[in-house]
Amino acid sequence: MKRFAALAILALLTACTSISEVTPAGDGHYTVTTQVRGGMTPWGEVKASSLKRADQYCKEQGKQMHQVDMQTHGVRGWTPQEAELTFACLAG
Template sequence: MIAVLCGCTTISEVTPAGDGNYTVTTQVRGGMTPWGEVKASSLKRADDYCRQQGKQMHQVDMQTHGVRGWTPQEAELTFSCVAS
């Protein structure tokens, strides 16, 4: 039996969530990806988005869904971009 140790990662585009907030979602299918890595992918996409505007990313909320190794892991980040 061969265990799959890596997964397929998908990171969504940044979308407006209202009230000056945005969301981005990282989804990992398969494998045993640590939750920290799943969350870090969403945080990096959000940080890059805000830096392009000359601002800093401020985390508002982070929701996780799924069970590592059994179901897709998903980290949904809600954030805002604030002046530096």
């Protein structure tokens, strides 16, 4: 029984993270979304994943990432957490 309880707690704390492809949003802006299912991932980590992917995308073009907007959705531990970043790539 203790083993089952330990496995249940571990499953609750484990999260599955996915990061979308960068997609054009018009006016020179792009979006990328990070989604975390399950677990108790801090919002800072969810947002950082989107920011990191956007920064990588812009660096591949020899530009710098500029955050335009960040929207978050979901409730940590209850529903999937989502951070949707809108950004632009600007010349250095």
